[in-house]
Amino acid sequence: MTQIGERTATFRVTSPADPTRSFDVSWAALTDVGKRRAVNEDSVVAHPPIFAVADGMGGHAAGDVASDAVVKRLGAVGDAPFTTGDVIDDALSQALTDIDLVGDATTLGTGTTVTGVALSLVDGDPKWAVFNIGDSRVYQFVNGALHRLTVDHSVVQELVDAGLITAEQAETHPDSNIITRAVGFHEKPVPDYSLLELQAGQRILICSDGLTKELTDHGIAHYLGREGSAWDAASALVGAALTNGGRDNVTVLVIDVATADSDATRDN
Known part of the structure; x- marks a missing residue:
């Protein structure tokens, strides 16, 4: 497990x-290995302007290394107030190179989600x-209503x-753990993108499926x-998870x- 940036801060x-x-903008990042896994293959980056969670592929070798590569490359984008999709795409392409070096040394290869x-x-x-x-998913909670912003x-x-x-x-489907897109396996990373208004009163949740396996959207x-x-x-x-x-x-x-x-911490 790798964490880039502060666990909690305001900017x-x-x-x-x-x-x-x-x-x-305030944030808090928290992770736990859970009750059945020996290794935490999740990683997180909270380094403005980027906030993301990467979940190393369960059942594949070196999933923790794959998620580590992604958050490190995304974290290197930090220290600028804003970024672009092209910059994110380039960071993920660099992470793919890092991941494939590890994946080539394993039988099954390795990969990670990122959101x-x-x-x-x-x-x-x-x-x-x-x-x-x-x-892995992104949600928005605003005015008492939860909205999922990503499609699995x-x-x-x-x-x-x-x-x-x-x-x-x-x-509860037997194929619920099989994903169709990842960062790894020599495949070009292709993220889905959408734009969301930045507004006072919104709360955003970014999470790995270790949360959504245990809690419904209502929870x-x-x-x-x-x-x-x-x-x-x-x-x-x-x-709760x-x-x-x-x-x-x-x-x-x-x-x-x-x-x-006016009294808030100013990081950028």
């Missing part, structure tokens, strides 16, 4: 197009760029999309809505956005 985002429009958000500019205004490869790259998601099984059946919404701080929310989510079985590594990254406070 300021100001719109270049409108310097009077500023936000304070997250990055601060980007659209016409001079800050937005969240949401990206994902695999079945998995066999069961394809079955759901085709109308062959329901979302509820997907949770996730309960803890995101109940807890006050990002750290309290992250702790409650991980604790462990209580419900902890069958996999579980990693969560909670991000809160608020109207700028």
